[in-house]
Amino acid sequence: NAGVTQTPKFQVLKTGQSMTLQCAQDMNHNSMYWYRQDPGMGLRLIYYSASEGTTDKGEVPNGYNVSRLNKREFSLRLESAAPSQTSVYFCASSGARGANTEAFFGQGTRLTVV
Amino acid sequence: GDSVTQMEGPVTLSEEAFLTINCTYTATGYPSLFWYVQYPGEGLQLLLKATKADDKGSNKGFEATYRKETTSFHLEKGSVQVSDSAVYFCALETGANNLFFGTGTRLTVIP
Numbered sequence: 001n002a003g004v005t006q007t008p009k010f011q012v013l014k015t016g017q018s019m020t021l022q023c024a025q026d027m028n029h030n031s032m033y034w035y036r037q038d039p040g041m042g043l044r045l046i047y048y049s050a051s052e053g054t055t056d057k058g059e060v061p062n063g064y065n066v067s068r069l070n071k072r073e074f075s076l077r078l079e080s081a082a083p084s085q086t087s088v089y090f091c092a093s094s095g096a097r098g099a100n101t102e103a104f105f106g107q108g109t110r111l112t113v114v
Numbered sequence: 115g116d117s118v119t120q121m122e123g124p125v126t127l128s129e130e131a132f133l134t135i136n137c138t139y140t141a142t143g144y145p146s147l148f149w150y151v152q153y154p155g156e157g158l159q160l161l162l163k164a165t166k167a168d169d170k171g172s173n174k175g176f177e178a179t180y181r182k183e184t185t186s187f188h189l190e191k192g193s194v195q196v197s198d199s200a201v202y203f204c205a206l207e208t209g210a211n212n213l214f215f216g217t218g219t220r221l222t223v224i225p
Contacts, residue, residue: 004157033213035215040217041217042120042203042215042216042217042218043158043203043215044215045213090157090158092157092158102148102160102163103158103160103213104159105157105158105159106157107155107156107157108156108157
């Protein structure tokens with residue numbers, strides 16, 4: 001059982017370049033999330049998707065877009081990368097929002113923007 | 115708004131020492147409370163949870179009790195091991211929004 005799979009694991013971008021982070025889960029979860037993790041700031045929610053076909057902004061959505069391609073996949077796109085987006089990005093999924101259920105996390109993508 | 119305040123680290127302990135990591139929260143309604151652990155190079159994984167006041171969550175020797183009167187959910191372990199070295203995150207979910215995480219506490223256990 002793979003759980004939540006993120007790709008790539010590492011990426012270096014130049015300022016202004018674009019890229020898409022991929023995430024897929026095989027647990028038939030309705031809810032999926034993208035977080036960024038920065039030193040001293042914990043995890044901050046970028047976007048989430050409560051179900052297939054819906055997406056909503058989280059705490060720090062500026063500079064990002066997302067697509068809930070189907071129930072399994074939730075991608076995060078940086079259209080024009082900036083050094084401030086250097087971070088570790090985590091995708092997560094859970095059975096349902098507000099159901100006090102466990103969130104499962106991918107292993108993360110370490111992104112450096114130079 | 116909803117938030118979690120977590121004891122800042124890093125915390126360094128000798129093996130078999132007692133561990134406490136403090137966590138307090140602010141929330142409207144009745145949140146569920148969680149502790150997640152992140153081992154080096156990995157994503158977060160659930161350590162334990164409590165969904166209502168006075169509940170005690172426990173796993174792998176770790177415990178935390180949901181205290182509504184003090185709005186706290188402190189993590190404790192009686193005897194830490196080197197393998198417990200990780201970053202620990204307190205989190206809450208109100209049912210109306212996403213998981214709110216604390217800033218994380220890095221624990222290092224030395225032999």
